[in-house]
Amino acid sequence: MSLSTTASERRPSAAHELLGYHPPGGNQRLRWALADALTLTRRDMLVWLRVPSFIVFTIVQPVMFVLLFRYVFGGAIKVDVKGGYVNFLMPGIIGQSAAFASFGTAIALAREMQKGIIDRFRSMPMARSAVLVGRLLADTVRLTATVVVLAAVGYAVGFRFENGVLPAIAMLALGVALGVSICCVAGWIGLLVRDEESVGSVGLIWLFPLTFVSSAFVQVQSMPGWLQAFANNQPVTIVMDEMRALALGGPLVTHGWESALWLVGITAVFGYLAVKAYRRP
Amino acid sequence: MSPPTITDTVAGVTSAAWNGPAIVVEGLTKSFGDVHALRGVDFEVPRGTVLGVLGPNGAGKTTAVRVLTTLLQPDGGKALVEGRDVVHQPDAVRAIIGLAGQSAAIQEELTGRENLEIIGRLYHLPKAAARTRAAELLERFNLTDAADRPAKTFSGGMQRRLDLASSLVARPAVLFLDEPTTGLDPRSRIGMWEVIRDLVSTGTTLLLTTQYLDEADELADQIIVIDHGRVIAGGTAEELKDMVGGDVVEFIVPDDDRLDDAAQAVAGLSDAAPSVDRGAGQIAVRVGGKGSSAVIQAVRQLDAAGIVTDGLTLRRPSLDDVFLSLTGHSAEDGDALPANRHPRSTDHVA
């Protein structure tokens, strides 16, 4: 059977012949789900390459944050960390930038919902997880770019990894993982709210307290007591302290399993909720 | 590409055994809170035919399409597409349908070609096959010249055609088009009609929704009229138009004294007597399906009788007329467009 002939057009039931459609068995189903996800990952990345503002949000804005905190606020913020504020700042700002990258996820999914693109996908014999998984894979690439560029810029402004190469890589990976888990939450919101503008304006407002009331930019001890209670026990602080320990040396084990648990937990719970929201009519 | 295994068993249903209509809908209901979008809808679409679902805004057209394309769970009733139950065998239904929704569901940053290739890949076509299929569809929908431009540079009509092409990538046996020309200017609309007509000539079963009687008339073999979630009439376009008396020739006679002479002059155009509105000085004659030939005849007769007229027009029955005669109320309680007027845009068929 040649696909380029139009003869089969005349046969109304050609579709499943063409597709060889039969209920996929477990293995086949999994392979298709992965193939669908990868197709959409490629699509998402292709879209980014066409959007000039992509580079601004992915690279320029986080770099500006680094420069602002390093040179404008940095002088006023006291920390007791080897290498001074820039060493304290970089792990924090890498995590914060990774978390804020989730705006892109939420807005893109809301837009696809709004424009009916996801309706088309849902009317096709496609894995339900493909849109989300595909986007999270693309987001992982995007987050990796952000994190690596930030580390390089950090080096240019005086930041140093003090704890060896492998922990340094682990720190960057943890930043990406934090970003991915927040992308799951944002993705869920985007698929639920389904309106690009609401998502962009209020849908992710919680990200500000979550990232700023943490150890990202200042030591938690400098906050009022009632804020410390929140700051000390929320996942962003826990992950950031872990990132800082990896970058600068220090007790790894205190937060290691806690970070892992939070990240896996958030990703699993909100990934599940997001797939459910995708299926919701 | 090695030929895919041909199988007739789809999710437990032997499709070869299905000899019934391509679409069967029985007692379909769906509510959103207090809003009863579908209140027991029944219809069938024989294989290879076109059903026009005609109704004003909010009638339940989109809801019906969403149920049939597995996007929405109905509250009650049954819906089969090629014998496959949309509720219990959604994947089997998805394998054989195409959907173009009310807005163009295309990725604007990507080119027309990329849009189609991605859909092909999502149907698990091998890369080369997806590419061939995309090229084929671009050619067929007159998009080859623009194929490698980002879709956001396309006109509204081109975007709609790309969207339609996307729904055809897997050669669906049953196609659903939800208001395919809403928002297009008249020229793009006619272009779209040609494309759709060409499509159904290849044997695809089509369900299309519209707010325009003339569109249903152009494209559909059978029409159902829905209002507030119910089918209130059904038949061919001719039958519906006959129900409202067909086309109407209307004109104004400025000279009141000649009104009766004018009515006399055009009386031969129709079995029904012309209606005379003395206040407005207007005469209306129902001329059935005779359309423009009736206009010519009217002009000749009036001219022969030496009667001067003003604004002689042929009015074709609209959805509004159908509604008026079926329900006694106009199609709209408010917000929709009058059915005989089309939204304007600056779009053109490329």
Ligand SMILES: Nc1ncnc2c1ncn2[C@@H]1O[C@H](COP(=O)(O)OP(=O)(O)O)[C@@H](O)[C@H]1O
């Ligand atoms: N998701 C929804 N939630 C609440 N009401 C809805 C929803 N979808 C449709 N409706 C309502 O159901 C009715 C039918 O809508 P719809 O099927 O979109 O009509 P049409 O497509 O004919 O314009 C309308 O009153 C509409 O407001």
Ligand SMILES: [Mg+2]
């Ligand atoms: Mg609608």
